[in-house]
Amino acid sequence: MKSNLLFNFSVNKENKTINIQREFNANLELVWKAWTEPELLNQWWAPKPYHIVTKTLDLEIGGMWLYAMVSPENEKTWCKADYKGIEINKLLSWLDAFCDENGNENTIKPRSLWTNIFTEKNDITLVDVTLKHDKLEDIETLIKMGFKEGFGMALLNLDQLLLTKNKKQ
Amino acid sequence: MKLRRDIFQAISDPTRRAILVLLTSQSMTAGAIAENFDAARPTISKHIQILNECDLVDANQQGREIYYELKVEKMKEIDKWLEQFRAIWENRFNQLDNLLETLKNKNNEE
Numbered sequence: 001m002k003s004n005l006l007f008n009f010s011v012n013k014e015n016k017t018i019n020i021q022r023e024f025n026a027n028l029e030l031v032w033k034a035w036t037e038p039e040l041l042n043q044w045w046a047p048k049p050y051h052i053v054t055k056t057l058d059l060e061i062g063g064m065w066l067y068a069m070v071s072p073e074n075e076k077t078w079c080k081a082d083y084k085g086i087e088i089n090k091l092l093s094w095l096d097a098f099c100d101e102n103g104n105e106n107t108i109k110p111r112s113l114w115t116n117i118f119t120e121k122n123d124i125t126l127v128d129v130t131l132k133h134d135k136l137e138d139i140e141t142l143i144k145m146g147f148k149e150g151f152g153m154a155l156l157n158l159d160q161l162l163l164t165k166n167k168k169q
Numbered sequence: 170m171k172l173r174r175d176i177f178q179a180i181s182d183p184t185r186r187a188i189l190v191l192l193t194s195q196s197m198t199a200g201a202i203a204e205n206f207d208a209a210r211p212t213i214s215k216h217i218q219i220l221n222e223c224d225l226v227d228a229n230q231q232g233r234e235i236y237y238e239l240k241v242e243k244m245k246e247i248d249k250w251l252e253q254f255r256a257i258w259e260n261r262f263n264q265l266d267n268l269l270e271t272l273k274n275k276n277n278e279e
């Protein structure tokens with residue numbers, strides 16, 4: 001069934017947004033929990049081979065989710081989300097940042113304003129994620145940073161395909 | 170800036186992304202590409218045309234057939250720009266799928 005679940009990914013350069021829509025084979029309450037409870041977020045938020053450890057999560061407007069992104073070499077990068085909007089089982093919005101272990105933000109990375117909207121239909125929950133940025137260049141910076149941090153593992157397959165393709169020419 | 174705009178346009182559509190993936194393994198005619206989709210042949214041709222205009226695929230005449238081929242260097246631009254980011258999300262959400270399954274099974278047992 002998984003393959004039938006919607007996954008859209010798009011960039012809107014006029015609005016300087018990245019939009020991701022994804023369906024999940026679970027009801028709204030469960031998906032909401034997975035996005036808001038630290039012990040659940042810890043199990044899925046980090047792309048492999050990273051994992052995250054949540055230090056604090058204060059689910060209220062003005063509250064903060066503070067966590068460390070941990071590399072396979074056990075290097076920690078602290079990140080936070082400042083909650084801006086919360087409507088239970090419906091909307092979750094935050095401003096992200098890199099920071100120190102106490103949540104003091106730094107300016108390494110442009111901040112993204114996340115708006116996550118949750119809707120359910122027939123036991124399938126759609127999450128609509130929008131990341132809004134001040135400048136189009138911010139998106140480029142984010143992607144370059146992803147490279148630097150070694151998030152590229154999942155792309156090895158594409159790299160190999162391109163390599164094979166190169167050889168043929 | 171022009172290059173960037175073109176790339177965004179090219180991969181903003183799921184069908185066009187799927188065509189690019191198809192072309193990573195071999196060059197194909199428009200007809201062969203269209204066989205992989207439910208959409209009408211002219212719709213697919215339009216997508217191929219856009220990819221061509223965005224400089225992501227080359228059209229090569231071979232006898233009576235036109236074969237479309239991926240322009241690898243341009244694909245790498247996309248790779249750098251966005252697939253990276255998309256892959257992170259794919260990975261993340263697959264993990265969430267697994268977690269949700271586990272949670273559902275647990276709820277059923279209780």
